[in-house]
Amino acid sequence: MSDTAAHPSQHPDENPGVRLREVLAQMPDYKPGKPAAAPAGVTAYKLSSNENPYGPLPSVLSAIDDAAASVNRYPDMAVTALTQRLAKALDVPAECLATGTGSVAVLAQIVNAACDAGDEVVFAWRSFEAYPIVTQLAGAKPVMVGLDERARHRLDAMFAAITDRTRVVLVCTPNNPTGPCVHQAELEAFLDKVPSDVIVVVDEAYVEFVRDPEAVRGLDVWRDRPNVVVLRTFSKAYGLAGLRVGYAVAHPPVAAALRKTATPFGVNSIAQAAAIASLDAFDELTERVETLVAERDRVVRALTDQGWKLPQSDANFVWFPLGADSTAFLQACEEAGLMVRQYGDDGVRVTIGEPEANSRLVEVAGRFGAR
Numbered sequence: 615m616s617d618t619a620a621h622p623s624q625h626p627d628e629n630p631g632v633r634l635r636e637v638l639a640q641m642p643d644y645k646p647g648k649p650a651a652a653p654a655g656v657t658a659y660k661l662s663s664n665e666n667p668y669g670p671l672p673s674v675l676s677a678i679d680d681a682a683a684s685v686n687r688y689p690d691m692a693v694t695a696l697t698q699r700l701a702k703a704l705d706v707p708a709e710c711l712a713t714g715t716g717s718v719a720v721l722a723q724i725v726n727a728a729c730d731a732g733d734e735v736v737f738a739w740r741s742f743e744a745y746p747i748v749t750q751l752a753g754a755k756p757v758m759v760g761l762d763e764r765a766r767h768r769l770d771a772m773f774a775a776i777t778d779r780t781r782v783v784l785v786c787t788p789n790n791p792t793g794p795c796v797h798q799a800e801l802e803a804f805l806d807k808v809p810s811d812v813i814v815v816v817d818e819a820y821v822e823f824v825r826d827p828e829a830v831r832g833l834d835v836w837r838d839r840p841n842v843v844v845l846r847t848f849s850k851a852y853g854l855a856g857l858r859v860g861y862a863v864a865h866p867p868v869a870a871a872l873r874k875t876a877t878p879f880g881v882n883s884i885a886q887a888a889a890i891a892s893l894d895a896f897d898e899l900t901e902r903v904e905t906l907v908a909e910r911d912r913v914v915r916a917l918t919d920q921g922w923k924l925p926q927s928d929a930n931f932v933w934f935p936l937g938a939d940s941t942a943f944l945q946a947c948e949e950a951g952l953m954v955r956q957y958g959d960d961g962v963r964v965t966i967g968e969p970e971a972n973s974r975l976v977e978v979a980g981r982f983g984a985r
């Protein structure tokens with residue numbers, strides 16, 4: 615080897631670099647939840663990504679094991695068995711279902727199917743961090759509408775933000791990272807006004823944890839409204855975050871468009887098998903969800919007794935609207951071995967995890983002092 619064959623990167627002046635889309639420079643990087651880490655002698659808990667703290671059920675593990683034996687083959691591209699099983703579980707026609715590699719991917723399929731460059735996507739803020747990223751990647755423009763003082767969606771303001779460039783509205787219920795759900799009556803009133811050619815996505819990633827009797831029932835609003843899409847995931851209550859499978863319930867023309875914008879063979883064969891086994895284990899998984907809901911209620915009661923004023927949570931996390939104190943709270947949590955998620959100067963989101971982790975959160979919050 616002669617040193618005349620030097621790597622081009624040694625001559626940066628002569629190499630302007632490849633051309634990438636300008637929008638990438640404006641986009642924040644997606645920040646994954648930090649892995650668990652703790653001071654010596656302290657058990658660390660990862661409460662930063664709204665994951666289910668329970669590992670897979672034995673029946674789900676055995677389905678994963680069986681499916682692993684045939685990974686030399688491509689998965690069923692049409693995701694037939696899982697689609698049929700979901701259609702039965704949800705009581706919707708199979709042609710109304712579209713799957714993807716997590717509901718984040720299904721959301722991207724929706725935005726890619728609906729938006730041309732310069733079209734607008736309206737959503738609340740703060741809400742799910744993926745919303746602006748998915749929107750901008752599609753070449754569309756995010757239109758972000760602030761939450762109210764109880765950290766709830768302001769559907770009137772979201773309606774006012776709709777223009778003739780609006781193609782999609784995202785309604786996150788319960789809202790990640792703040793916790794409250796949208797109510798059925800307010801969503802219906804909103805949908806009655808929204809132009810029927812605008813897609814309204816009801817993102818129900820946490821629906822299994824909802825206990826508010828007035829909460830949105832996505833499938834009910836979907837049933838007779840052709841522009842509504844319900845987004846669900848196996849990542850949270852079903853505990854399959856690592857396998858990446860989510861789905862949309864949409865009317866047939868929209869569902870067909872979502873299949874066109876999907877990554878071919880995206881939902882892998884192990885994920886398909888595990889999702890089916892999880893639907894078959896619904897009762898056992900429901901028990902775990904009940905335990906997490908009871909833990910959430912225990913944590914919220916304890917924090918309220920300490921004097922904290924938190925927004926309602928109908929999900930598997932609680933939101934501390936700490937403003938400028940957010941970094942100090944994050945540090946207090948990390949010193950106690952709790953990995954939590956800070957959102958700038960807005961607040962800190964903490965996932966409901968193992969009972970010991972939740973109790974430790976209550977201790978840390980008590981020492982920190984209620985706000």
Ligand SMILES: *Cc1c(COP(=O)(O)O)cnc(C)c1O
Pocket residue numbers: 664715716717718719742786790817819846847848849850855858859860
């Ligand atoms: C976690 C989450 C999702 C789902 O993510 P997956 O891609 O299915 O793992 C979707 N929407 C919201 C609001 C979420 O918090």
